[in-house]
Amino acid sequence: MDGLIRRGFLSVARILLMDGNFPGLFGFTQQPFRVDQVRMERKMKWVPVTAVLIAGPAFAQSAELESACTSVARNFFMTETLNVGVVQSFPELKPPGVRFKYSERSDTKKAEMSDTFDCEFDQPNPITKLLRFCVSRTCYSSDQEDGERRRRFEEMQLLMQRGKSARK
Structure with a gap:
């Protein structure tokens, strides 16, 4: 019985101390804590909105497009890594495409990367044909007037076809 009284007393004491109107120990009120709680609740309302805005672009990403484009880049630069x-991938655009920042040096931080690589494909799933790719501002496609650029593009298309047949 003594334990029940003690637990009841502690429960009542907790309720009274948590109420902002009752002076707590040493005559301090609990009001500042209540104000901080209200401020925190106001800030927390923005967490779901912020999460949606930050994660929003990731929902439209296409892993297959990204993988194909990074494979084209590795083949173009003749490197394993x-x-x-x-x-950024854009499977919903016509033609679907991918753009990414890259560095040929392994110690470069993502924030310091300035070179871009772009790819355009005929369709997002399954990828059957590379239409064009660009390294920074230099683009390669089948309709290039520059024979060297057209040849590099044809090489990348051939390497993509070989990669597909090796996976089958």
Whole structure:
């Protein structure tokens, strides 16, 4: 019985101390804590909105497009690894495409990457044909007047086809 009284007393004491109108220990009120709680609740209302805005662009990403474009970039630079930074893919556009920042040096931080690589494909799923790719401001496609650029584009298309047939 003594334990029940003690628990009841502690419960009543907690309720009274948590109420902003009752002076707490040493005559201090609990009001500042209540104000901080209201401020925190106001700030927390923005968390879901912020999360949607930050995560929103990621919902439209296409892993297959991104993988194909990074493969084209690795083949173009003739390297096994490529330091890839921020990647944006646009599967809903006509033609679907990918753009990403990259560095050929492995120690470069994502924020310091300034070179871009772009790819355009005929369709998002399944990818059957590379239409064009650009390294910074230099673009390569089948309709290039420059024979060297057209040849590099044809090489990348051929390497993509070989990669597909090797996976089958």
